[in-house]
Amino acid sequence: MSIILCEQPIEPWKELEAYQKNSTLLKGKYGACNIFTGVMRDFNQGDTVESMYLEHYPGMTELQLKHIAEQGMRQWSVLDCLIMHRVGAVAPNDTLVLVACWAVHRGDAFDACRFIMETLKTQAPFWKKETLATGRTRWVEKNSEGYQ
Amino acid sequence: MSIILCEQPIEPWKELEAYQKNSTLLKGKYGACNIFTGVMRDFNQGDTVESMYLEHYPGMTELQLKHIAEQGMRQWSVLDCLIMHRVGAVAPNDTLVLVACWAVHRGDAFDACRFIMETLKTQAPFWKKETLATGRTRWVEKNSEGYQ
Amino acid sequence: MSIRVRYFASLKETAGRSEDRIQIQEPLTAREIWRLLNPDKAAPETMLAAINMEYVSLDALVSDGAELAFFPPVTGG
Amino acid sequence: MSIRVRYFASLKETAGRSEDRIQIQEPLTAREIWRLLNPDKAAPETMLAAINMEYVSLDALVSDGAELAFFPPVTGG
Secondary structure (H helix, E strand, O other), X not given: OEEEEEOOOOOHXXXXXXHHHHOOOOOOOOXXXXXXXXXXXXXXXXXXXXEEEEEEOOOHHHHHHHHHHHHHHHHOOOOEEEXXXXXXXXXXXXXXXXXXXXXXXXXXXXXXXXXXHHHHHHHOOEEEEEEEOOXXXXXXXXXXXXOO | OEEEEEOOOOOHHHHHHHHHHHOOOOOOOOOEEEEEEEEOOOEEOOEEEEEEEEEEOOOHXXXXXXXXXXXXXXXXXXXXXXXXXXXXXXXXXXXXXXXXXXXXXXXXXXXXXXXXXXXXHHHOOEEXXXXXXXXXEXXXXXXXXXXX | OEEEEEEOHHHHHHHOOOEEEXXXXXXXXXXXXXXXXXXXOOOOOOOEEEEOOXXXXXXXXXXXXXXXXXXXXXXXX | OEEEEEXXXXXXXXXXXXXXXXXXXXXXXXXXXXXXXXXXXXXXOXXXXXXXXXXXXXXXXXXXXXXXXXXXXXXXX
Protein backbone atom coordinates (compact mmCIF):
# COMPACT_ATOMS: atom_id res chain seq x y z
CA MET A 1 0.00 0.00 0.00
CA SER A 2 1.29 3.41 -0.89
CA ILE A 3 0.06 6.92 -0.07
CA ILE A 4 1.71 9.81 -1.85
CA LEU A 5 1.12 13.58 -1.74
CA CYS A 6 2.48 15.36 -4.83
CA GLU A 7 3.42 19.00 -5.28
CA GLN A 8 4.26 18.33 -8.92
CA PRO A 9 1.82 17.21 -11.64
CA ILE A 10 0.71 13.59 -11.37
CA GLU A 11 1.15 11.47 -14.50
CA PRO A 12 -1.37 8.77 -13.61
CA TRP A 13 -0.57 6.30 -16.39
CA LYS A 14 3.19 6.42 -15.84
CA GLU A 15 2.68 6.05 -12.10
CA LEU A 16 0.39 3.05 -12.55
CA GLU A 17 2.73 1.37 -14.99
CA ALA A 18 5.68 1.80 -12.64
CA TYR A 19 3.75 0.78 -9.53
CA GLN A 20 2.38 -2.38 -11.12
CA LYS A 21 5.74 -3.32 -12.61
CA ASN A 22 7.54 -2.96 -9.28
CA SER A 23 4.96 -4.75 -7.17
CA THR A 24 6.15 -8.27 -6.40
CA LEU A 25 2.77 -8.80 -4.73
CA LEU A 26 0.82 -8.54 -7.91
CA LYS A 27 2.47 -10.53 -10.68
CA GLY A 28 0.13 -13.30 -11.89
CA LYS A 29 -1.89 -13.00 -8.67
CA TYR A 30 -4.43 -10.28 -9.38
CA GLY A 31 -7.28 -10.52 -11.82
CA ALA A 32 -8.77 -7.07 -11.45
CA CYS A 33 -7.72 -3.47 -11.03
CA ASN A 34 -10.06 -0.56 -10.61
CA ILE A 35 -8.72 2.95 -10.91
CA PHE A 36 -10.24 6.33 -10.35
CA THR A 37 -8.71 9.61 -11.45
CA GLY A 38 -10.18 12.96 -10.48
CA VAL A 39 -9.22 15.83 -12.74
CA MET A 40 -9.58 19.58 -12.38
CA ARG A 41 -12.28 21.02 -14.62
CA ASP A 42 -12.19 24.54 -16.05
CA PHE A 43 -15.66 25.31 -14.74
CA ASN A 44 -17.52 24.92 -11.43
CA GLN A 45 -20.89 26.15 -10.20
CA GLY A 46 -21.42 28.12 -13.40
CA ASP A 47 -18.07 29.94 -13.35
CA THR A 48 -14.89 29.58 -15.36
CA VAL A 49 -12.08 28.52 -13.06
CA GLU A 50 -8.58 29.73 -13.87
CA SER A 51 -6.56 27.88 -11.24
CA MET A 52 -6.88 26.31 -7.83
CA TYR A 53 -4.94 25.89 -4.62
CA LEU A 54 -5.18 22.61 -2.68
CA GLU A 55 -4.47 23.20 0.99
CA HIS A 56 -3.88 20.23 3.27
CA TYR A 57 -2.87 19.43 6.84
CA PRO A 58 0.59 17.87 6.64
CA GLY A 59 0.68 14.77 8.80
CA MET A 60 -3.07 14.48 9.33
CA THR A 61 -3.76 14.17 5.61
CA GLU A 62 -1.38 11.23 5.21
CA LEU A 63 -2.67 9.62 8.42
CA GLN A 64 -6.32 9.86 7.39
CA LEU A 65 -5.57 8.53 3.89
CA LYS A 66 -3.82 5.58 5.51
CA HIS A 67 -6.84 4.92 7.74
CA ILE A 68 -9.13 5.03 4.70
CA ALA A 69 -6.95 2.71 2.59
CA GLU A 70 -6.62 0.24 5.47
CA GLN A 71 -10.37 0.25 6.04
CA GLY A 72 -11.03 -0.43 2.34
CA MET A 73 -8.46 -3.22 2.23
CA ARG A 74 -9.90 -4.79 5.39
CA GLN A 75 -13.50 -4.57 4.23
CA TRP A 76 -12.85 -6.16 0.81
CA SER A 77 -10.20 -8.59 -0.42
CA VAL A 78 -7.67 -6.16 -1.82
CA LEU A 79 -4.10 -7.17 -2.65
CA ASP A 80 -2.65 -3.70 -3.03
CA CYS A 81 -3.76 -0.10 -3.07
CA LEU A 82 -2.21 3.14 -4.32
CA ILE A 83 -3.45 6.62 -3.43
CA MET A 84 -1.86 9.76 -4.90
CA HIS A 85 -3.19 13.25 -4.24
CA ARG A 86 -2.01 16.59 -5.52
CA VAL A 87 -1.33 19.48 -3.12
CA GLY A 88 -0.54 23.18 -3.75
CA ALA A 89 -1.18 25.12 -6.96
CA VAL A 90 -3.03 23.25 -9.71
CA ALA A 91 -4.41 24.11 -13.16
CA PRO A 92 -7.37 22.82 -15.18
CA ASN A 93 -6.81 19.36 -16.65
CA ASP A 94 -4.38 18.43 -13.85
CA THR A 95 -4.98 15.11 -12.12
CA LEU A 96 -5.96 15.88 -8.52
CA VAL A 97 -6.33 12.36 -7.21
CA LEU A 98 -5.56 8.79 -8.24
CA VAL A 99 -6.89 5.73 -6.40
CA ALA A 100 -6.08 2.22 -7.62
CA CYS A 101 -7.10 -1.09 -6.04
CA TRP A 102 -5.85 -4.49 -7.15
CA ALA A 103 -7.75 -7.63 -6.21
CA VAL A 104 -8.19 -11.23 -7.27
CA HIS A 105 -11.80 -10.57 -8.23
CA ARG A 106 -13.44 -7.56 -9.84
CA GLY A 107 -16.15 -6.96 -7.24
CA ASP A 108 -13.58 -6.29 -4.54
CA ALA A 109 -11.54 -3.97 -6.77
CA PHE A 110 -14.62 -1.93 -7.75
CA ASP A 111 -16.09 -1.73 -4.24
CA ALA A 112 -12.84 -0.88 -2.46
CA CYS A 113 -11.85 1.80 -4.98
CA ARG A 114 -15.23 3.48 -4.76
CA PHE A 115 -15.30 3.27 -0.96
CA ILE A 116 -11.83 4.79 -0.70
CA MET A 117 -12.71 7.56 -3.12
CA GLU A 118 -16.01 8.47 -1.43
CA THR A 119 -14.45 8.34 2.02
CA LEU A 120 -11.47 10.44 0.91
CA LYS A 121 -13.91 13.08 -0.35
CA THR A 122 -15.52 13.42 3.08
CA GLN A 123 -12.64 12.56 5.44
CA ALA A 124 -9.24 13.46 4.03
CA PRO A 125 -8.21 16.99 5.05
CA PHE A 126 -7.83 18.82 1.75
CA TRP A 127 -9.43 22.16 0.91
CA LYS A 128 -9.85 23.69 -2.53
CA LYS A 129 -9.57 27.42 -3.15
CA GLU A 130 -10.55 28.47 -6.66
CA THR A 131 -9.37 31.50 -8.60
CA LEU A 132 -12.05 32.42 -11.13
CA ALA A 133 -11.53 33.98 -14.56
CA THR A 134 -12.75 37.24 -13.00
CA GLY A 135 -9.81 37.18 -10.58
CA ARG A 136 -12.06 36.51 -7.59
CA THR A 137 -11.02 33.69 -5.24
CA ARG A 138 -13.36 31.45 -3.25
CA TRP A 139 -13.20 28.39 -1.06
CA VAL A 140 -15.12 25.40 -2.38
CA GLU A 141 -17.56 24.86 0.48
CA LYS A 142 -18.72 21.32 -0.04
CA ASN A 143 -17.92 18.35 -2.22
CA SER A 144 -20.67 17.21 -4.56
CA GLU A 145 -22.57 14.00 -3.96
CA GLY A 146 -20.93 12.65 -7.09
CA TYR A 147 -23.61 13.11 -9.73
CA GLN A 148 -23.97 16.88 -10.26
CA MET B 1 -16.37 6.07 -28.03
CA SER B 2 -13.96 3.40 -29.17
CA ILE B 3 -14.16 -0.42 -29.20
CA ILE B 4 -11.00 -2.30 -30.02
CA LEU B 5 -10.24 -6.03 -30.22
CA CYS B 6 -6.50 -6.77 -29.88
CA GLU B 7 -4.54 -9.81 -30.98
CA GLN B 8 -1.39 -8.34 -29.50
CA PRO B 9 -0.75 -7.57 -25.80
CA ILE B 10 -2.64 -4.56 -24.47
CA GLU B 11 -0.54 -1.93 -22.71
CA PRO B 12 -3.35 -0.31 -20.73
CA TRP B 13 -1.45 2.72 -19.40
CA LYS B 14 0.04 3.66 -22.76
CA GLU B 15 -3.37 3.23 -24.40
CA LEU B 16 -5.08 5.41 -21.81
CA GLU B 17 -2.44 8.11 -22.04
CA ALA B 18 -2.74 8.23 -25.84
CA TYR B 19 -6.54 8.09 -25.84
CA GLN B 20 -6.91 10.89 -23.33
CA LYS B 21 -4.31 13.04 -25.04
CA ASN B 22 -5.99 12.71 -28.43
CA SER B 23 -9.55 13.24 -27.24
CA THR B 24 -10.66 16.78 -28.05
CA LEU B 25 -13.86 15.94 -26.18
CA LEU B 26 -12.18 15.63 -22.84
CA LYS B 27 -9.72 18.47 -22.30
CA GLY B 28 -10.77 20.52 -19.24
CA LYS B 29 -14.31 19.11 -19.46
CA TYR B 30 -14.16 15.89 -17.47
CA GLY B 31 -13.69 15.66 -13.74
CA ALA B 32 -13.65 11.89 -13.33
CA CYS B 33 -12.37 8.77 -15.01
CA ASN B 34 -13.00 5.24 -13.84
CA ILE B 35 -11.01 2.42 -15.34
CA PHE B 36 -11.18 -1.32 -14.98
CA THR B 37 -8.51 -3.73 -16.15
CA GLY B 38 -9.00 -7.47 -16.06
CA VAL B 39 -5.81 -9.49 -16.02
CA MET B 40 -5.12 -13.18 -16.56
CA ARG B 41 -4.23 -15.00 -13.35
CA ASP B 42 -1.94 -18.02 -13.21
CA PHE B 43 -4.52 -20.02 -11.26
CA ASN B 44 -8.23 -20.77 -11.57
CA GLN B 45 -10.53 -23.16 -9.73
CA GLY B 46 -7.61 -24.63 -7.83
CA ASP B 47 -5.41 -25.32 -10.87
CA THR B 48 -2.31 -23.67 -12.24
CA VAL B 49 -3.08 -22.22 -15.62
CA GLU B 50 -0.31 -22.14 -18.21
CA SER B 51 -1.99 -20.22 -21.01
CA MET B 52 -5.39 -19.40 -22.42
CA TYR B 53 -7.15 -18.94 -25.73
CA LEU B 54 -9.85 -16.28 -26.09
CA GLU B 55 -12.29 -17.23 -28.82
CA HIS B 56 -14.74 -14.64 -30.09
CA TYR B 57 -17.38 -14.19 -32.78
CA PRO B 58 -15.99 -11.62 -35.22
CA GLY B 59 -18.62 -9.05 -36.00
CA MET B 60 -21.02 -10.02 -33.23
CA THR B 61 -18.46 -9.32 -30.51
CA GLU B 62 -17.84 -5.76 -31.72
CA LEU B 63 -21.58 -5.19 -32.23
CA GLN B 64 -22.49 -6.35 -28.73
CA LEU B 65 -19.69 -4.31 -27.15
CA LYS B 66 -21.03 -1.27 -28.99
CA HIS B 67 -24.55 -1.95 -27.69
CA ILE B 68 -23.20 -2.25 -24.14
CA ALA B 69 -21.12 0.94 -24.35
CA GLU B 70 -24.03 2.89 -25.81
CA GLN B 71 -26.36 1.63 -23.11
CA GLY B 72 -23.91 2.68 -20.37
CA MET B 73 -23.38 6.10 -21.93
CA ARG B 74 -27.15 6.62 -22.28
CA GLN B 75 -27.93 5.49 -18.75
CA TRP B 76 -25.34 7.74 -17.10
CA SER B 77 -23.77 11.04 -18.14
CA VAL B 78 -20.62 9.77 -19.79
CA LEU B 79 -18.48 11.96 -22.04
CA ASP B 80 -16.38 9.22 -23.57
CA CYS B 81 -15.80 5.51 -23.27
CA LEU B 82 -13.02 3.15 -24.34
CA ILE B 83 -13.27 -0.64 -24.43
CA MET B 84 -10.33 -2.84 -25.40
CA HIS B 85 -10.47 -6.64 -25.29
CA ARG B 86 -7.83 -9.18 -26.07
CA VAL B 87 -8.53 -12.10 -28.45
CA GLY B 88 -6.50 -15.20 -29.33
CA ALA B 89 -3.62 -16.69 -27.33
CA VAL B 90 -2.89 -15.06 -23.97
CA ALA B 91 -0.52 -15.70 -21.06
CA PRO B 92 -0.74 -15.06 -17.31
CA ASN B 93 -0.35 -11.40 -16.36
CA ASP B 94 -1.69 -10.25 -19.75
CA THR B 95 -4.40 -7.62 -19.70
CA LEU B 96 -7.58 -9.24 -21.06
CA VAL B 97 -9.90 -6.27 -20.91
CA LEU B 98 -9.78 -2.52 -20.36
CA VAL B 99 -12.87 -0.38 -19.82
CA ALA B 100 -12.56 3.37 -19.22
CA CYS B 101 -15.37 5.88 -18.72
CA TRP B 102 -14.87 9.65 -18.55
CA ALA B 103 -17.56 11.87 -17.02
CA VAL B 104 -18.04 15.28 -15.46
CA HIS B 105 -18.85 13.69 -12.10
CA ARG B 106 -17.45 10.64 -10.37
CA GLY B 107 -20.73 8.82 -9.74
CA ASP B 108 -21.41 8.53 -13.45
CA ALA B 109 -17.88 7.35 -14.23
CA PHE B 110 -18.00 4.65 -11.52
CA ASP B 111 -21.52 3.44 -12.35
CA ALA B 112 -21.07 3.34 -16.11
CA CYS B 113 -17.70 1.54 -15.95
CA ARG B 114 -19.07 -1.10 -13.62
CA PHE B 115 -22.24 -1.55 -15.67
CA ILE B 116 -20.24 -1.96 -18.88
CA MET B 117 -17.87 -4.42 -17.25
CA GLU B 118 -20.61 -6.57 -15.68
CA THR B 119 -22.67 -6.54 -18.87
CA LEU B 120 -19.65 -7.41 -21.00
CA LYS B 121 -19.04 -10.43 -18.75
CA THR B 122 -22.53 -11.81 -19.43
CA GLN B 123 -23.25 -10.52 -22.96
CA ALA B 124 -20.14 -10.07 -25.06
CA PRO B 125 -19.35 -13.23 -27.06
CA PHE B 126 -15.93 -14.28 -25.82
CA TRP B 127 -15.03 -17.76 -24.59
CA LYS B 128 -11.98 -18.74 -22.57
CA LYS B 129 -10.19 -22.05 -23.07
CA GLU B 130 -7.53 -22.75 -20.46
CA THR B 131 -4.42 -24.88 -20.83
CA LEU B 132 -3.43 -26.17 -17.40
CA ALA B 133 0.08 -26.90 -16.14
CA THR B 134 -0.77 -30.59 -16.57
CA GLY B 135 -1.29 -30.03 -20.31
CA ARG B 136 -5.03 -30.61 -20.06
CA THR B 137 -7.30 -28.04 -21.76
CA ARG B 138 -10.76 -26.97 -20.61
CA TRP B 139 -13.39 -24.42 -21.45
CA VAL B 140 -14.23 -22.00 -18.67
CA GLU B 141 -17.92 -22.72 -18.22
CA LYS B 142 -19.16 -19.66 -16.40
CA ASN B 143 -17.91 -16.28 -15.33
CA SER B 144 -17.75 -15.64 -11.59
CA GLU B 145 -20.18 -13.32 -9.86
CA GLY B 146 -17.22 -11.05 -9.21
CA TYR B 147 -16.28 -11.87 -5.62
CA GLN B 148 -14.87 -15.40 -5.66
CA MET C 1 -34.58 -20.71 -47.71
CA SER C 2 -30.82 -20.60 -47.24
CA ILE C 3 -29.38 -20.33 -43.75
CA ARG C 4 -25.82 -20.27 -42.45
CA VAL C 5 -25.39 -21.94 -39.07
CA ARG C 6 -22.29 -21.32 -36.95
CA TYR C 7 -21.01 -23.02 -33.80
CA PHE C 8 -18.62 -21.45 -31.27
CA ALA C 9 -16.38 -22.58 -28.43
CA SER C 10 -17.45 -25.86 -26.74
CA LEU C 11 -20.48 -26.17 -29.04
CA LYS C 12 -18.15 -26.26 -32.02
CA GLU C 13 -16.56 -29.30 -30.37
CA THR C 14 -19.96 -30.79 -29.49
CA ALA C 15 -21.16 -30.37 -33.07
CA GLY C 16 -17.81 -31.51 -34.45
CA ARG C 17 -17.75 -28.66 -36.98
CA SER C 18 -17.78 -24.86 -37.03
CA GLU C 19 -20.50 -24.27 -39.56
CA ASP C 20 -23.35 -25.63 -41.70
CA ARG C 21 -25.26 -24.24 -44.65
CA ILE C 22 -28.80 -25.50 -45.01
CA GLN C 23 -31.81 -25.06 -47.21
CA ILE C 24 -35.21 -25.33 -45.55
CA GLN C 25 -38.71 -25.17 -47.05
CA GLU C 26 -40.51 -23.30 -44.29
CA PRO C 27 -39.43 -21.12 -41.34
CA LEU C 28 -38.09 -23.10 -38.40
CA THR C 29 -37.08 -21.97 -34.92
CA ALA C 30 -33.44 -21.93 -33.83
CA ARG C 31 -34.14 -24.96 -31.63
CA GLU C 32 -35.70 -26.89 -34.52
CA ILE C 33 -32.68 -26.16 -36.69
CA TRP C 34 -30.33 -27.46 -33.97
CA ARG C 35 -32.39 -30.69 -33.80
CA LEU C 36 -32.39 -31.03 -37.56
CA LEU C 37 -28.62 -30.60 -37.82
CA ASN C 38 -27.63 -32.43 -34.63
CA PRO C 39 -30.28 -35.15 -34.26
CA ASP C 40 -28.18 -37.26 -31.90
CA LYS C 41 -27.06 -34.39 -29.60
CA ALA C 42 -29.42 -32.74 -27.13
CA ALA C 43 -28.98 -28.96 -27.03
CA PRO C 44 -27.27 -28.05 -23.73
CA GLU C 45 -29.69 -26.31 -21.37
CA THR C 46 -27.45 -23.26 -21.20
CA MET C 47 -27.09 -22.96 -24.98
CA LEU C 48 -27.44 -19.44 -26.42
CA ALA C 49 -28.42 -18.42 -29.94
CA ALA C 50 -27.99 -15.34 -32.11
CA ILE C 51 -29.57 -14.42 -35.43
CA ASN C 52 -27.61 -11.95 -37.53
CA MET C 53 -25.36 -11.30 -34.49
CA GLU C 54 -28.17 -10.29 -32.13
CA TYR C 55 -29.24 -12.50 -29.23
CA VAL C 56 -32.52 -14.38 -29.75
CA SER C 57 -34.53 -16.97 -27.88
CA LEU C 58 -34.20 -20.55 -29.09
CA ASP C 59 -37.84 -20.25 -30.10
CA ALA C 60 -37.19 -17.40 -32.53
CA LEU C 61 -37.98 -18.11 -36.17
CA VAL C 62 -35.01 -17.97 -38.50
CA SER C 63 -35.64 -16.11 -41.74
CA ASP C 64 -34.18 -16.59 -45.19
CA GLY C 65 -30.57 -15.52 -45.62
CA ALA C 66 -29.99 -15.34 -41.89
CA GLU C 67 -26.82 -16.24 -40.02
CA LEU C 68 -27.75 -18.37 -37.02
CA ALA C 69 -25.18 -19.02 -34.29
CA PHE C 70 -25.11 -21.42 -31.33
CA PHE C 71 -22.75 -20.97 -28.40
CA PRO C 72 -22.32 -21.64 -24.68
CA PRO C 73 -22.52 -18.94 -21.97
CA VAL C 74 -19.90 -16.26 -22.61
CA THR C 75 -16.80 -15.99 -20.45
CA GLY C 76 -14.94 -12.87 -21.56
CA GLY C 77 -13.56 -10.02 -19.54
CA MET D 1 -1.34 22.70 30.26
CA SER D 2 0.16 23.68 26.93
CA ILE D 3 -1.87 23.31 23.73
CA ARG D 4 -1.12 24.13 20.11
CA VAL D 5 -4.15 25.27 18.15
CA ARG D 6 -4.13 25.31 14.34
CA TYR D 7 -6.56 26.76 11.81
CA PHE D 8 -6.94 25.63 8.20
CA ALA D 9 -8.48 26.91 4.97
CA SER D 10 -11.38 29.35 5.41
CA LEU D 11 -11.12 29.11 9.22
CA LYS D 12 -7.57 30.40 9.02
CA GLU D 13 -9.04 33.47 7.32
CA THR D 14 -11.89 33.68 9.84
CA ALA D 15 -9.45 33.49 12.74
CA GLY D 16 -7.03 35.83 11.00
CA ARG D 17 -4.08 33.59 11.92
CA SER D 18 -2.87 30.05 11.33
CA GLU D 19 -2.02 29.03 14.87
CA ASP D 20 -2.14 29.78 18.60
CA ARG D 21 -0.28 28.38 21.57
CA ILE D 22 -2.12 28.54 24.85
CA GLN D 23 -1.71 27.56 28.47
CA ILE D 24 -4.84 26.48 30.33
CA GLN D 25 -5.33 25.52 33.97
CA GLU D 26 -7.90 22.76 33.56
CA PRO D 27 -9.07 20.56 30.67
CA LEU D 28 -11.40 22.35 28.25
CA THR D 29 -13.37 21.03 25.28
CA ALA D 30 -12.41 21.93 21.71
CA ARG D 31 -15.48 24.18 21.53
CA GLU D 32 -14.50 26.00 24.75
CA ILE D 33 -11.03 26.60 23.41
CA TRP D 34 -12.43 28.09 20.20
CA ARG D 35 -14.58 30.47 22.29
CA LEU D 36 -11.64 31.39 24.48
CA LEU D 37 -9.42 32.20 21.51
CA ASN D 38 -12.06 33.70 19.23
CA PRO D 39 -14.51 35.37 21.60
CA ASP D 40 -16.04 37.60 18.94
CA LYS D 41 -16.45 34.88 16.25
CA ALA D 42 -19.12 32.19 16.49
CA ALA D 43 -17.84 28.79 15.45
CA PRO D 44 -19.37 27.92 12.05
CA GLU D 45 -21.98 25.16 12.38
CA THR D 46 -20.07 22.95 9.99
CA MET D 47 -16.72 23.39 11.75
CA LEU D 48 -14.67 20.23 12.26
CA ALA D 49 -12.00 19.53 14.85
CA ALA D 50 -9.07 17.16 15.23
CA ILE D 51 -6.90 16.35 18.23
CA ASN D 52 -3.47 14.98 17.40
CA MET D 53 -4.59 14.56 13.77
CA GLU D 54 -7.61 12.36 14.55
CA TYR D 55 -11.18 13.62 14.15
CA VAL D 56 -12.98 14.46 17.40
CA SER D 57 -16.29 15.98 18.40
CA LEU D 58 -16.22 19.64 19.41
CA ASP D 59 -17.14 18.41 22.88
CA ALA D 60 -13.98 16.32 23.25
CA LEU D 61 -11.65 17.33 26.07
CA VAL D 62 -8.22 18.50 24.96
CA SER D 63 -5.35 17.10 26.98
CA ASP D 64 -1.97 18.55 27.82
CA GLY D 65 0.52 18.75 24.97
CA ALA D 66 -2.16 18.13 22.36
CA GLU D 67 -2.35 19.63 18.90
CA LEU D 68 -5.90 20.85 18.31
CA ALA D 69 -7.03 21.81 14.79
CA PHE D 70 -10.11 23.60 13.49
CA PHE D 71 -11.17 23.42 9.85
CA PRO D 72 -14.18 23.57 7.51
CA PRO D 73 -15.66 20.54 5.70
CA VAL D 74 -13.01 18.93 3.49
CA THR D 75 -13.14 19.26 -0.29
CA GLY D 76 -10.35 17.10 -1.70
CA GLY D 77 -10.44 14.50 -4.43
